[in-house]
Amino acid sequence: MNDSSTSEGLLTVLRGLVRELSPGDRLPSSRELIDRHRVGPGTVSRAIAQLTAEGVVVTRPGSGTYVAPRARRTDAVIDTGWQTVALADRSVDAQSLADSAAPDGAIRLDGGYLHRSLQPTRALTAALARAARRPDAWDRAPAVGLSSLRTVFATLADADVRADDVLITAGGQSGLSIAFRAIAAPGSPVLVESPSYPGALAAARAAGLSPVPVPIDEYGVRPDLLAEAFARSGSRVFYCQPTYQNPTGTVLSDERRQQVLAVARAAGAFVIEDDFARFLHHGGVVPRPLLSADRDGTVVYLTSLTKPAAPSLRIGALIARGPVLERLRAIRQVDDFFVARPLQEAALELLSSPSWDRHLRGLAVALRERCGALVNALPAGWEVEQVPAGGLHLWVRLPAGADDAAAAAEARQAGVIVSPGGRFFATEKPAAWLRLSFAATADVADLAVAAGRLR
Known part of the structure; x- marks a missing residue:
């Protein structure tokens, strides 16, 4: 039995015991629990700590662990119907996610x-352990992200960008939400590939935008239809995944990459390039991003470590140049001030490791x-x-x-x-x-x- 299942088993036993006892009754000592259930001291400590955090028990140093007073419970149903009017028509549909x-x-x-x-579980564990040992691990991080981590993302982007152009985000989905809100005003259209990533559709709608589909084929989005969609909709932003697109796996052809940038420039529009799969190639040469050919700040580039590493490594980066970068930074800071420093340090340790x-x-x-x-x-x-x-x-x-x-x-x-x-x-x-x-x-x-x- 692994540590997790052992801890869960002891928790189940202790919760049952607490239900049988009265508030103020003393639980068996740690030594008694160790002997009775044949578990280690660490397992007992974790179980007691969990029950204490839940308010089920209270610990008294030098005395023992006791059943906490019962929390008041009510089955009364409150009337929340008024909230429908107060919230107005700003529903967020996250069902597809x-x-x-x-x-x-x-x-x-x-x-x-x-x-x-x-x-890479072992590498992640080692990286997080090294990060936690840093003397400044729990200090406040800069709103834009750690300078050293921004430098690494600038290098990984394979484009002519600097660390100052990089903004660290709490994963790719957070970066998407920031980008949509920074670039387009509520009520405006946003062009998207068809089919497209559901998370992008949900983020755009949550920002009050209206997704407008542009068909793709085996070579990626069709530039002629993209130009027509810009002209008809008046949109000023196009969201795309040029490399290993989700869901189709399509790679935008080299010729069309230049055409897409030209079409966006002619429309005076931004291209949000979601490069989520750069590290998910199956071997061979990975195409350079649209960002590498961008000479006038058309591209707002997004990448993340979540997909190639682990779901809980919520570290991503936005790369942009010009006034849009200041808008991105402002929204990033207003949202939650900064990304947790230990996670940034762990990401840096991971990327710097062989x-x-x-x-x-x-x-x-x-x-x-x-x-x-x-x-x-x-x-x-x-x-x-x-x-x-x-x-x-x-x-x-x-x-x-x-x-x-x-x-x-x-x-x-x-x-x-x-x-x-x-x-x-x-x-x-x-x-x-x-x-x-x-x-x-x-x-x-x-x-x-x-x-x-x-x-």
């Missing part, structure tokens, strides 16, 4: 993060293997138009007449959780699609089992 509970034994192909088996490069090399091999395994195991009639060279997902077209929502529900009944394609479109969907993650399972064997259930 929520993780639904999976039935026992289900295999998740709907995740947006690496499975724990693919994360283990980071080793992790990325191993990750590329693992993702390529998983992607190929899932492609080869898909049911007949499920079409992958483009096998991605990077990223975490397959974009699968279902047979004509199929319904993606119904297919996802049926897959769930079979013990496989998938993402229906409708949530990736800002407006109507042109066909039935599913997004399948090949990075959210423990190993390749689970992918084979999942594909078997889908068949």
Whole structure:
């Protein structure tokens, strides 16, 4: 039994004991708990600390641990109907981002993060431990982020930018929210690829913006349709993922990269480049970002360590030049002052360690293997138009007449959780699609089992 399950087991026992005792009654001593339940002192200390934090027990040094006074409980129902009027029409739809509970034994192909088996857990633990030992680890961090970490992100961007152009954010989603609010006024349109990342659609709508879809093909967004969308909508911002796009895995072609920048410049518009998958390649050469060809501050660049490392490493970066950077900085500071320094220090330790490069090399091999395994195991009639060279997902077209929502529900009944394609479109969907993650399972064997259930 691991430490986590041992602690949970002791907590369950102690909670049951507290329910049987009266307020003021004394719990068994730590030594008695150790002997009775055959656990270590650390397990007992953690359990007592957890119950103390919950207000269930109180500890008296030199005396023992006692049941705390019962908290008053009420079953009265309060009337909150008035809030509907007070809140007005500013609802935030986060349903497309929520993780639904999976039935026992289900295999998740709907995740947006690496499975724990693919994360650099040891390197992360070591980095966080080194960061915590710094004498200034708990000091306030600069609002724009640690200078040394900004320097690293400027280097990783593979473009002619400086540390002063970098703003540290609490992950990619936070960066998206900041960028949309900084660039576009509420009520204005924002152009997005179609299909697009649901988190971007949700962030844009939460900022009061109206997503306007621009179709993509196997070479990325179509510049002719992008120019038409700018002209028709009057939008001043285009959000895109040029490299290993989510959900399709598409890479914007070199020719179109230049055209997209030219179209945006002609429209006097910004391009928000979400480079979330730069570290998620499957081997080979990764295209340089749009930022590398930007000479007049058109591109606002966003990247993050969350996808290639772990969900809770909420560290990202925005890179911009000109007045827009000051707007980004102001919103970043107003939101929550600064990103927690220990997390920034841990990110810096991780990126500066040789283990980071080793992790990325191993990750590329693992993702390529998983992607190929899932492609080869898909049911007949499920079409992958483009096998991605990077990223975490397959974009699968279902047979004509199929319904993606119904297919996802049926897959769930079979013990496989998938993402229906409708949530990736800002407006109507042109066909039935599913997004399948090949990075959210423990190993390749689970992918084979999942594909078997889908068949």
